[in-house]
Amino acid sequence: MARIKPQALLLQSKKKKAPSxxxxxxxxxxxxxxxxxxxxxxxxxxxxxxxxxxxxxxxxxxxxxxxxxxxxIPNYALISTSKGQITVELYKDGSPDIVNEFIDFSQKGHFKGMQFTRVVKNFVIQGSKIENSEATEDWTSRGKHYSQLNTSLKHEAFMLGTSKATHEGGGFDLFITTAPIPDLNDKINIFGRVIKGEDVVQEIEEVDTDDHYRPKTPVQINEVTLKHKT
Missing domain, CATH: 1.20.5 (Single alpha-helices involved in coiled-coils or other helix-helix interfaces)
Structure with a gap:
């Protein structure tokens, strides 16, 4: 039997060991x-x-x-008219969008010189800069109807609102009720109430009007001033 040399054994041992x-x-x-x-x-x-x-x-x-x-946002509006001043508390929480629109128009001077174009006793006074498209007959029948109503109806007098009808040209009209109106929400968006100057509203209500409820002697809004406090 051939004898393996020590050097060969050493080489074989290195080949068998794998790198760990x-x-x-x-x-x-x-x-x-x-x-x-x-x-x-x-x-x-x-x-x-x-x-x-x-x-x-x-x-x-x-x-x-x-x-x-x-x-x-102002809390009050002071409406100066040719008959005197009317102070209105604005419903900025109940009608924020309309109040913001009213404030915007006021700051732009929209209401300066605005005429009260309709005065219906025991109903409303209306200020507008555009001709109302509503039929005169409708106003007449409404005025006769509301003048005979009981004052215990659900909506109060001296509320400030604007028409729900869309006005061409971006107008903004004003309504102040002079008696409780049963279907007020169907006609007007309310955004305030008169807290001072009810006598001025009543004085405007008593002006002489023609058959179409237009004042014979012009009554107008001179200016609207916005206030945080009265």
């Missing part, structure tokens, strides 16, 4: 991958945390802005 450890480059790659994943997760967490804080701050700011804007 992971190479250094592989370890480095693994470390880089883990580092990238950790960095990505941290960046994502930081982004969403910051966004949540900003949204919360924006929500608080918007809420404060809305509250501030609401508090900036």
């Amino acid at each position: 450890g992971v190479s250094v480059p592989t370890i480095i790659v693994y470390i880089l991958i883990v580092a990238v994943m950790v960095f990505s997760l941290f960046s994502t967490y930081k982004y969403w945390s910051r966004r949540s804080i900003l949204q919360t701050q924006d929500g608080i700011s918007n809420r404060k802005f809305i509250e501030r804007k609401k508090s900036d």
Whole structure:
């Protein structure tokens, strides 16, 4: 039997042993991958945390802005007429859209020189800058009807409103009731009530009118002034 030399045995032993450890480059790659994943997760967490804080701050700011804007809305309107002054409390909570529109028209001077074009006793006085498209017969029949009504009806007198009808040209008319009106919500959008100057409203109501309820002597609104306090 041939005898194996010690050098040959050493070579065979090295060939049989497989490398048991992971190479250094592989370890480095693994470390880089883990580092990238950790960095990505941290960046994502930081982004969403910051966004949540900003949204919360924006929500608080918007809420404060809305509250501030609401508090900036005037509470009263002083309507100066050729017969005297009428003070109106605005329903900015109950009718905010109409109140905002009224304020916008007031600030633009829309009501300066506006004539009271219809005066119907025991019904309403109306100020408008455009010719009412409603038939005169309708106004006449309404005036006769409401003059005979009992004053215990559900809607009060001295309420300020505007017509629900859409006006061409962006007009805004004013109605002040002089008696309780049963179907007020069907005809007028109410956005305030007279708290001072009821006597002025009644004086306008008593002016002489023609057969179409137009005042024979012009009565007009001189100016509308907005106030936070009376």
